[in-house]
Amino acid sequence: MLQQSPLIEQTSPAPRNPQPAFLTDDSAEILRFAAEALNAGMAAALVTLVEIRGGSSRPLGAHMAVREDGLYCGFVSGGCVEAAAAFEAMEVIQSGEDRMVKYGEGSPYFDIVLPCGGGITLSMHKLRAVQPLLAVLNAMAQRQPAGLRYNPQLQTLESVLSQRETGWRGADFTVSYRPCTRVIVYGRSVEAAVAANVARAAGYDVHTSDGFDPRTTFALMDADTAVILLYHDLNRELPVLQAALAARPFYIGALGSRRTHDVRMQRLAGLGWSEQEIARIKAPIGIFPKARDAHSLALSVLADVAAARLTHASNEDAG
Structure with missing residues (x-):
């Protein structure tokens, strides 16, 4: 893979601090925000709640979408970790390496405490293709069930037809989506x-x-x-x-x-x-x-x- 020269890296504009683009916890809106960023030539990451320890204000599979310029949408908690998660996601976008990040119970970040007293783990995936997102959005628009399957070892994300429960299956984490009520x-x-x-x-x-x-x-x-x-x-x-x-x-x-x-x-x-x-x-x-x-x-x-x-x-x- 071609690497950028130090000169180009030095002259590239630094990402700004994370800021919410708008407030939503709707999966379709979050995936659409990420897809629009990719289609516009911007890098983006998908943040997903993949583990809950104790209590949580969001369900497994909750998302955030983060653009390279720091704009983000979605929630993976009650609002207490979103800015920090967006910053981590921006680092993932820059490095190109996915990561798992823990907050609350069991986390190395002692200054970020979840009010519920529990803990969460977030997967942070740099999106490399828009097709899986578009496939899910199209299925939901056609009022069909859909899913995204993420493999953290391979750093892959693919669309699947899914009516199963959101969660881990072996090495993969699958998020299932239903059409709008x-x-x-x-x-x-x-x-x-x-x-x-x-x-x-x-x-x-x-x-x-x-x-x-x-x-x-x-x-x-x-x-x-x-x-x-x-x-x-x-x-x-x-x-x-x-x-x-x-x-x-x-x-x-x-x-x-x-x-x-x-x-x-x-x-x-x-x-x-x-x-x-x-x-x-x-x-x-x-x-x-x-x-x-x-x-x-x-x-x-x-x-x-x-x-x-x-x-x-x-x-x-x-x-």
């Missing part, structure tokens, strides 16, 4: 409008509808979709409920009292749906009962969706 809100009411706004604020892919449209309903509902029915009319919601039960999204929730839900279950049973299938419907919808105003209902419903999403992901990993 899609939320479909059905209903023409203030409750539906507010719920859609809260879902957008949470970063979900939001669609709204006031009725069943077979041309789009089945195309939108997949395993990463939550279906929220905020009708005040059982007749209008029944076609949507049947479509959701057939499509098997991870969450189906419907508005109404327990008495209303009893009627709903009777109607669905009369249409041939089994007790087990009907039990997939969360009704009354939300995590706390009797949310009488639109904003409280929206918070209750979206918190329920978020909890169901975590449970669904955990069950898939266990499988």
Whole structure:
């Protein structure tokens, strides 16, 4: 490999101190930031949380992307090590040698303490090709599962089709990605409008509808979709409920009292749906009962969706 001369190294601009480009913990945004840097001719590194000792504010597989000019995005902790990790990543970019760095418990950096009292290990990989990142981004855009497999000994990163749990498998660390959570809100009411706004604020892919449209309903509902029915009319919601039960999204929730839900279950049973299938419907919808105003209902419903999403992901990993 050709080496730069000392003269060129001396005249090259020194990297500036690390600074956040923007705040995000969304994997797609972080990978896109790194891919855009590489496509613009800039060097970049991908930082990944690969070990947790004790507690951690971020899950395994959390990322940061760091550019050679010091701009970075992403989180691997609650904000206490990101600047230090970005500086380490800049050194990796300059040296071309990947490294593992420990913070908190078991770390040589005594001045960097994690408030949770635990410890983390970060892999720092100088990105050598944009293709693995683009493959993952394209898969997620197509609402397909994807993964990145990193081998620290070989310093390689490759894209893989993955529905498995994020973690170590032998000498490789694999990060699994799921498509953005899609939320479909059905209903023409203030409750539906507010719920859609809260879902957008949470970063979900939001669609709204006031009725069943077979041309789009089945195309939108997949395993990463939550279906929220905020009708005040059982007749209008029944076609949507049947479509959701057939499509098997991870969450189906419907508005109404327990008495209303009893009627709903009777109607669905009369249409041939089994007790087990009907039990997939969360009704009354939300995590706390009797949310009488639109904003409280929206918070209750979206918190329920978020909890169901975590449970669904955990069950898939266990499988």
